[in-house]
Amino acid sequence: MKNRLPKLLALNKDAKRTFRAESSGSEATIYLYDIIGEDFWTGEGVTAKRFLEALDGIDANVINLRINSPGGDVFEARTITTIMDGHPARFVAHVDGLAASAASFIAARADEVVMSPGSMLMIHNAWTMAMGNRHSMLDTAALLEKIDGTIADDYASRGADRASVVQMMDAETWLTAEDAVTAKLADRISAKAEKVANTWNLAAYENAPEIEDPPAEQAAEDDQPSPDHDAQVRARLVRLMETEPA
Numbered sequence: 072m073k074n075r076l077p078k079l080l081a082l083n084k085d086a087k088r089t090f091r092a093e094s095s096g097s098e099a100t101i102y103l104y105d106i107i108g109e110d111f112w113t114g115e116g117v118t119a120k121r122f123l124e125a126l127d128g129i130d131a132n133v134i135n136l137r138i139n140s141p142g143g144d145v146f147e148a149r150t151i152t153t154i155m156d157g158h159p160a161r162f163v164a165h166v167d168g169l170a171a172s173a174a175s176f177i178a179a180r181a182d183e184v185v186m187s188p189g190s191m192l193m194i195h196n197a198w199t200m201a202m203g204n205r206h207s208m209l210d211t212a213a214l215l216e217k218i219d220g221t222i223a224d225d226y227a228s229r230g231a232d233r234a235s236v237v238q239m240m241d242a243e244t245w246l247t248a249e250d251a252v253t254a255k256l257a258d259r260i261s262a263k264a265e266k267v268a269n270t271w272n273l274a275a276y277e278n279a280p281e282i283e284d285p286p287a288e289q290a291a292e293d294d295q296p297s298p299d300h301d302a303q304v305r306a307r308l309v310r311l312m313e314t315e316p317a
Contacts, residue, residue: 075198075275075276076143076144076198076200076275077200078274078275079106079141079142079143079273079275079276080106080110080111080112080143081112082272082274082275083106083110083141083270083271083272084110084112084113086270086271086272087104087270088104088105088106088115088270089102089104089105090102090103090104090105090115090116090117090121090125091125092125092126092129094129094130094131096131097131097132097133098131098132098133098134098135099129099131099133099134099135099160100134100135100136100137101122101125101126101134101135101136101137102137103117103136103137103138103139103140103174103177104137104138104139104140104167104168104267104270105117105140106140106141106142106143107140107142107143107144107147107148107151107172107173107174107177108143108144108146108147108148108173109144109147110143116143117140117143117147117151118147119147119150119151119154122151122154123154126154126158129160131160132160132161133160133161133162133163134158134160134161134162134163135162135163135165136162136163136164136165136177136178136181137165137167137265138164138165138166138167138168138169138170138174138177138178139166139167139168139169139170139267139270139271140169140170140171140173140174140271141169141171141172141174141271141273142171142172142173142174142175142193143172143173143174144173145172145173145176145197145218145222147173148173148174148176148177149176149221151177152176152177152180152225155177155180155181156180161182161183162180162181162182162183163181163182163183163184163185164177164178164179164181164183164184164185165185165187165261165265166178166184166185166186166187166190166191166192166248166251166257167187167190167265167267168187168190168191168265168267168269169190169191169192169193169269169271170190170191170192170193171191171192171193171245171273171276172193172194172195175192175193175194175256176222176225176226178192178257179225179226179229179256180225183258183259184229184251184256184257184258185257185258185259185260185261186248186251186252186257186259186260186261187248187260187261187263187264187265187267188248188260188261188263188264189248189264190247190248190265191245191246191247191248191280192245192246192248192250192251192256192257193243193244193245193246193276193279194222194226194236194239194240194243194244194246194256195240195242195243195244195276196215196219196240196241196243197215197218197219197222199211199214199215219237219240222240223236223237223240226256229255229256230255231254231255231256232254232255235254236254239254242278243276243277243278244278245278245279245280248260
């Protein structure tokens with residue numbers, strides 16, 4: 072099994088990131104130019120806790136989510152969308168550069184999704200890491216199937232055809248702004264393109280398109296993370312397995 076999420080984090084540990092909130096009159100803007108969830112390489116990332124803290128003190132009727140993210144943790148994204156659902160403001164997701172994986176899930180739960188010309192949205196099946204015997208692996212596969220089903224339901228709730236969404240998730244599909252609108256995963260394309268340089272190394276994904284402005288440090292062809300990274304992953308897994316349920 073390829074550990075694609077740890078690889079995504081490792082390849083982007085030096086990427087330029089922005090996560091901040093600002094208000095102006097009746098509208099506010101939150102910039103999600105970052106990994107979704109906590110990045111154990113850097114301690115950065117858009118966690119649900121940080122997202123909730125960013126909302127504190129915002130008294131606006133409309134909150135614009137400016138998104139340029141390669142994705143991240145699906146459960147952090149799920150919690151973020153739950154926070155959005157419970158907030159009285161209207162959320163407008165603006166895909167300025169990229170909304171991949173968990174970031175596309177956050178965008179899809181906004182009241183309106185606006186693609187910038189030249190931007191992309193990517194959907195795929197959930198990833199995880201698992202340890203154990205065949206029974207554990209079968210349980211993990213069943214859990215992933217349930218997670219994929221809930222994500223497909225949310226995409227379909229925007230009006231997208233669920234069967235088509237499932238096929239696109241199976242294939243790891245990268246959609247242009249036009250594709251996203253046609254598939255009903257986005258509402259419209261903005262008249263003005265946001266100038267957002269690509270800062271993400273997307274080599275962890277199978278079907279990522281070539282980027283015109285790649286990061287300075289290119290990905291290694293080998294899918295295996297560095298030895299230090301392997302040690303961090305193992306240590307985190309041990310901590311998770313030793314944690315008693317609440």
